[in-house]
Structures are given as C-alpha cells and as structure tokens.
Amino acid sequence: MAAPRTSSSRPCVLLTGFDAFGGETMNPSWLSVQSLHGRRIQDHTVVAAQLPTVFDDSLVELKRLLLLHKPALVICVGQAGGRAAISLERVAININDARIADNASAQPIDTPVINGGPAAYFSSLPIKAMLLAIRHKGIPAEVSQTAGTFVCNHVFYGLMHMLAKQRGFKQTRGGFIHVPYLPDQGQPSLPLDSMVQGLRIAVMTALKTGKDIASGAGALD
Secondary structure, three states, X not given: OEOOOOOOOOOEEEEEEEOOOOXXXXXXXXXXXXXXXXXXXXXXXXXXXXXXXXXXXXXXXHHHHHHHHOOOEEEEEXXXXXXXXXXXXXXXXXXXXXXXXXXXXOOOEEEXXXXXXXXXXXXXXXXXXXXXXXXXXXXXEEXXXXXXXXXXXXXXXXXXXXXXXXXOOOOOEEEEEEEOEOHHHOOOEOOHHHHXXXXXXXXXXXXXXXXXXXXXXXXXX
C-alpha cells in the first residue's frame, strides 16, 4: 500500500515500511513511518509508503516510488525482533539467504540481490550524527553492522544500487533503519511514539548534516 503523492512543491523525503509478516498482525516499521506521512521536516515533505515483505516485488515497488516522488532523501525501515534499540544500518550485502519464507512463500537461499552487483553498499546517511541526535533525546539507538539476509537487506541493497545506477539519483542519499518490536509483540520492545520521534530526528539530522561526524562506533557506546 503506497501513500498518495503529495501535492506540495517542496522537496520530498521518502520513508518506507513493510507489511506484517511471519504470522504477525502488525509491523512497527509501517506504523512508525505512516505516522510521519505529510509532516514537514527541514522544509521537506515526508511521503510514507508500504512495501510488501516479498523478495523482488519489494524492489519493483521501491523503484516505482523513487521514479514517482523523486525524493531528496530515502530511508527504508524494517522490523528487527530481538533488538532493543533503533538500529542505523551501515552496510547492505548482495545476498538473499532467507531463514523463513516471505509473504509470497519464496525462500531464496544464497542468491544475489542483483546479479553482477558489487558485494556490498554502504549507507550514504550520516549514521553517527543521527545516532548522537537520537540518543540525545533519550531514545535507545545503535549503529548496526548487519541488516540480515532477509527482505530488509534485500531492499537496503536494492535501494543503494538504484541510487548508484539510476539516472537522476546520484545526489540522493539513502539508507536503512531497523526498529524493535512494539510492546504488544514481545520483548525487547520500544513504544511507537519513541520510534516515531527517533525516525523524525533521524530524518531531520540527515537533512541538516552534510559530512558525518568522525567519532568511532566504540566511542559512542
């Protein structure tokens, strides 16, 4: 389910979340980005859209959204059960290795996201500055070195490949953020309002920050 295109002439920030999967009835990634749809942040209009938790189809929809909205900034968001903090992903790898089936019953094992693509792409978001800004508001956050090998990593890698190769997107920054469970889903968890606030801060920081800060990850923990 994609949000409608906004009529604003302001530049756009595209946020994506996923539909529920794995027997869950909700997905905090979608609920959190949906809460920001239509917001104005740093003179940019936020557009939220939902991606299917399906290999390949998720990238078809993401490409459609990129071409439709031509965003200045793209942050894809996914659920990471078992994590206790908002996770700012550093790197996407060119591998699908699904522990469970996706919502179309596909379960690729050891296949590339993009045939012939590079082994990995790094986020172009200022993840260290975003980390400090989110933590400054008392919201748990971390830099993560792995986005897994399920649909989240698939979308993260596909996004960065599109931004690198698609004409007109070389200046567009992008990356991926994982959010924990909601309290109703289990523990560890984070309340929805904390996720929404953390994502809003992440967007604001990414729009305000040119070059990321140089602090090492260890110094931030």
